Amino acid sequence: MKRLPRAIALGLALSATAGLVVGCADHRQTPQARQTATAQASANQALTVLKSAPPDPIPAWMADPSAPIPLDQLPGYTPPAATGEQSFSRPMTGAGGDLTWRVIGQNDAETALAWGDGDGFSQVPGVLTFRGNNYRDAPAYGQAAISAKKLQIEWTHPITSVQAFGSVWPGAGWTGQPLLVNWPAETRAAMGLAEPFASDPDFVEVLYPVFGGVIHRLDLRTGAVTKPAIEGSCPFKGTGSIDPRGYPLLYAGQGLPDRNGTTCPWRYRIFDLIEGREVAGWPGQDPDSPRSGWGAFDSSALINAAADYLVEGGENGLIYKAKLNARFDPAAGAVTVDPQLTKLRFQAPSSSRHGVEGSLAAYRNLVFSQDNDGVLAAWDAITLTNVWARPVDDDADATIVVEPVDGQVGAYLYVGNEIDHRGSAGVTNLRKIDALTGELVWQYDVPAVYDQTTNGGLVATPMLGAGQAAGLVIFNVAKTAGNSGALVALDTATGDLKWRRDLANYSWSSPVGIMSTDGLQYGVFCDSAGLMHLFDPLTGQDFDAISIGANTEASPAVYGDMIVVANYSLKIYGVRVT
Numbered sequence: 001m002k003r004l005p006r007a008i009a010l011g012l013a014l015s016a017t018a019g020l021v022v023g024c025a026d027h028r029q030t031p032q033a034r035q036t037a038t039a040q041a042s043a044n045q046a047l048t049v050l051k052s053a054p055p056d057p058i059p060a061w062m063a064d065p066s067a068p069i070p071l072d073q074l075p076g077y078t079p080p081a082a083t084g085e086q087s088f089s090r091p092m093t094g095a096g097g098d099l100t101w102r103v104i105g106q107n108d109a110e111t112a113l114a115w116g117d118g119d120g121f122s123q124v125p126g127v128l129t130f131r132g133n134n135y136r137d138a139p140a141y142g143q144a145a146i147s148a149k150k151l152q153i154e155w156t157h158p159i160t161s162v163q164a165f166g167s168v169w170p171g172a173g174w175t176g177q178p179l180l181v182n183w184p185a186e187t188r189a190a191m192g193l194a195e196p197f198a199s200d201p202d203f204v205e206v207l208y209p210v211f212g213g214v215i216h217r218l219d220l221r222t223g224a225v226t227k228p229a230i231e232g233s234c235p236f237k238g239t240g241s242i243d244p245r246g247y248p249l250l251y252a253g254q255g256l257p258d259r260n261g262t263t264c265p266w267r268y269r270i271f272d273l274i275e276g277r278e279v280a281g282w283p284g285q286d287p288d289s290p291r292s293g294w295g296a297f298d299s300s301a302l303i304n305a306a307a308d309y310l311v312e313g314g315e316n317g318l319i320y321k322a323k324l325n326a327r328f329d330p331a332a333g334a335v336t337v338d339p340q341l342t343k344l345r346f347q348a349p350s351s352s353r354h355g356v357e358g359s360l361a362a363y364r365n366l367v368f369s370q371d372n373d374g375v376l377a378a379w380d381a382i383t384l385t386n387v388w389a390r391p392v393d394d395d396a397d398a399t400i401v402v403e404p405v406d407g408q409v410g411a412y413l414y415v416g417n418e419i420d421h422r423g424s425a426g427v428t429n430l431r432k433i434d435a436l437t438g439e440l441v442w443q444y445d446v447p448a449v450y451d452q453t454t455n456g457g458l459v460a461t462p463m464l465g466a467g468q469a470a471g472l473v474i475f476n477v478a479k480t481a482g483n484s485g486a487l488v489a490l491d492t493a494t495g496d497l498k499w500r501r502d503l504a505n506y507s508w509s510s511p512v513g514i515m516s517t518d519g520l521q522y523g524v525f526c527d528s529a530g531l532m533h534l535f536d537p538l539t540g541q542d543f544d545a546i547s548i549g550a551n552t553e554a555s556p557a558v559y560g561d562m563i564v565v566a567n568y569s570l571k572i573y574g575v576r577v578t
Contacts, residue, residue, distance in 0.1 A: 062409055066116030066306075068365035069409065071380055071387065074436050080386060093390040093438040097349035099377065103384045104288050104343040108323060113307045113381040114365040117404070122244035123305060126181035126204065127557040130239040130300030130461075131510070134362040135402040137464050139512045140558035141180065146516040148578045149543035151524075151534050151563075155223030155574040159566060160212035162235045164258035169211040169235060172566035174459065174508045175298065175359075175399075176554030177239040178208040180220060180564065184246045186330035191248050191274050197226050204559050207273075208572055209236035209252045213259050215271065216572065220562050223574050230276045234264035238298035239359070239555075244305045247328040248273035248335050251310065253297020254284065266295030268312065268320070270337055280337050282320070288343055289316035291354040300359040300399075302367070304381075310339070311381065313356025313369055319344040321384060344384045348375045350391055358399040358461075363411040363435050370396040376415060378438060388438030393429060395420035399461040399510075401473075402435065403492070411435035412492075414473050416458030424450045428457040430475050430488070432495060442495030446488060449479045454506075456480070460525075461510040461555070465489075467521040469513075469537035472498060476525055478506040483528070487511070487540045501540030505529040509565075510555035513537065514577060522577070524563060526552035532563070532575060548573050 061067040071077055080088040086103040115121065121133035125141060132138030161170040182204045183191070189198065197203045197219065204220035215230040230250075237255025250271040257266055266284025271277065284295020299313040303324075310322040322339040329335070353372040361368045366387060370376040374396055377389035394417040401414040413433040419426045428448045432441040448456040456479025465472030472489045480486045485506035489498045511525040523537045528551045534544040549569030556565040566572040 066114055066120070066364070068112050068114040068382060071385065074387065076437055077387065088386070090386055090389070092348065093388050094440065095349070095391045099346060099348050099375070099386055099389040101344060101346035101384075101386055104345060106342050106384070107340050108342070109383045111307050111309070111382065112365075113304055113309050115304060115362045124182060124184060124244070124246040126179070126242070126559060127177075128179055128181055128242040128244050129302065130175060130177050130241075130359045130555075131399060131401075134302055135404070136359060136361045136399050136461060137401050137403070139177065139510065139555065140514050142560045143515045143517045144561035144577050146514070146518075146520070146522060146561070146577055149522070149534060150578050151532055151544050151546045152576045152578060153546065153548070153573060154562070154576045157216065157218055157223050157572040159210050159216065159570055159572055161570060162211045162213060162256070163260045164235060164256045169256065170550075170568040171570045172208070172210045172554045172572075173237055174553040175239045175300070175510070176210070176237065176566060177300075178206050178557050178564045178566070178572070179240055179242050179250070180557050180559040181205055181207065181242050182559075187246050187248055190328075190330050190333040190335075191227070192333070193226060206564055206572070207240065207242065207250060208564075208566060209240045210566060211235045211237065211255075215240070215250065215252065218572065220559055220564070220574065223572070227276065230271055232269065232271075232278070234259055234267070237296070239300040241301040241303060243326065244303055245328070247326055249326060249337055251301045251303070253299065253312070255296050255298060257295075268297045268314070270339070272335055274333060274335055280339055282339065282341060284314060284316055286314075286316055286318060286343070288345060289314070289318050290345055290347065290351070291315070291317040294355070298357045302360050302362055309381075311360050311362075311367055313358070313360050315355035315357055317345065317354030317356075319356065319360070319369060319379070321381070342384065344379065346375075346377070346386070348373065348389060348391070350374055357397040361400040361402050361413070363402050363404065366435065368400045368402070368413060368435070370400060370415060372397070374417060374421070376433065376438070378435065390433075390438045392417050392431065394418055394422050394426055394457070395455070398458045401462050401464060403464060412441060414462045414464075416462070416475060416477075418455045418457035418459060419448045419450045419479070420455055420457070422450075426450065426457075428477055430458065430490065432492070444488070444490055444495050444497065446477050446480065446486065448477060449481060451479055454479070456506070459508040463511040463513050463523065463537075464492075465521060465537050466513055467515060467519050469521045472537060474511055474523065474537060476507050476509070476511050478508055480506075485527070487525070487535075489537070489540060499540050503527065505531070508553045512556050512558055512563075514558055524556060524558070524577070526556065526565060526567070528552070530567065530569065532565075534577060546575070548575070
């Protein structure tokens with residue numbers, strides 16, 4: 001039975017013991033003395049009872065930040081209505097109508113699939129997925145000794161373009177973030193790396209799937225080729241993921257079905273980094289998909305190392321939950337993976353185009369998605385039950401950023417939409433949402449323009465301030481007027497504007513926060529004119545800006561003082577911040 005609060009327990013104990021003591025009081029005492037003695041005895045007995053009683057136990061799920069939250073403990077949660085076999089519905093939050101969904105091929109609804117703190121996402125150092133972890137707030141790993149506040153190109157590596165759909169897709173595009181990993185010694189040995197990489201504990205490898213359909217492998221410090229590029233056969237447009245256990249596995253979805261006139265079937269692809277080849281995956285043209293004719297995977301997979309699971313959003317309108325069955329035998333130099341799929345299909349009143357392009361984020365067992373139809377939703381990763389869903393009024397491709405509440409169970413989401421379905425009538429809506437309930441905390445609107453070929457609004461993922469910039473969230477909004485854009489910094493508590501910097505050139509590239517060894521944060525972003533900016537997150541003003549040649553839609557990743565990004569100039573750049 002649930003224990004009563006301490007204050008209530010004390011009151012009940014005093015009342016009960018008072019009655020007992022009155023019956024045995026000395027009859028020779030005055031009424032006032034008897035009353036005083038009774039009260040004192042009652043208090044003493046009550047305190048003795050309370051001291052001997054064990055403290056109220058804290059539920060395991062509250063004490064362990066990596067434990068699943070029981071759905072019935074979420075504020076305001078109600079079970080969904082069953083509408084058929086593995087089919088359900090629930091009313092939308094903040095709008096009329098229902099969200100309906102169906103779970104297809106459920107193979108495990110009991111494994112305690114939950115993510116912990118973002119710092120514990122990976123068992124190896126680096127940036128191993130888009131924006132680094134399940135909160136999608138860590139595109140930079142480690143710290144940099146920054147004093148000169150300058151950017152300097154250290155190396156470049158050539159990449160190619162691809163022709164598809166009658167257009168040229170040069171270098172790397174949105175979201176196109178590189179992966180940076182400091183491999184364990186046993187993994188370096190199993191992959192057969194040459195010296196000096198094989199024996200260097202500080203070696204960090206750059207793995208970069210790009211438009212040309214290959215995965216480049218380079219040394220972070222020098223740009224030297226570490227192993228031959230892996231032939232992926234089809235173009236990559238989004239960001240890959242490295243297995244956070246340090247297993248030599250790379251997960252990367254196909255972005256286009258045409259490579260220089262050769263058709264390649266849509267597919268999500270998993271690569272063995274020992275043998276340098278694709279070893280598993282699944283098709284994007286799925287008979288269970290609500291969207292026909294398009295099966296791209298721009299979303300960067302979110303992997304749970306402890307449970308051996310992967311979740312991935314598809315542009316075909318499905319969310320995939322895959323039991324990986326991954327095994328790595330360093331002594332034998334072998335890695336295997338055999339994904340078993342559960343699929344989630346959903347429909348909201350606004351659903352017509354379908355498709356998840358931004359990467360899924362997670363807080364504990366809650367996984368968050370937003371899609372081309374403007375549906376923001378929270379799902380239980382264990383059962384794929386919807387927890388809540390709300391409209392965000394337009395296409396939403398920027399990846400959600402999660403901000404946990406310190407010392408408590410709870411989190412907030414930072415999201416924004418594009419100017420797409422609404423045409424010229426729209427404005428970009430930047431929002432903070434309660435992650436547990438889906439309720440709106442605040443909203444800030446930024447005027448932007450409609451462009452059918454190059455979306456305006458929020459396409460870049462927001463950046464959370466840290467250090468001296470703590471309490472800020474910075475949005476990079478495209479096409480605020482013509483080809484210009486704006487950096488917009490809002491107070492995380494109130495949504496009030498702290499500063500705005502109007503940009504001469506729009507940007508789809510996500511801003512990155514870099515922590516200096518002196519505890520200060522610096523910001524980096526790239527734009528459509530090919531400039532990389534080092535800026536002050538307290539003001540938005542540049543400390544430095546350098547040219548990296550051409551439109552940079554891809555988002556940088558950072559390890560220590562090295563920034564890596566590729567762009568339309570057909571190059572991968574290694575840039576040092578000093």
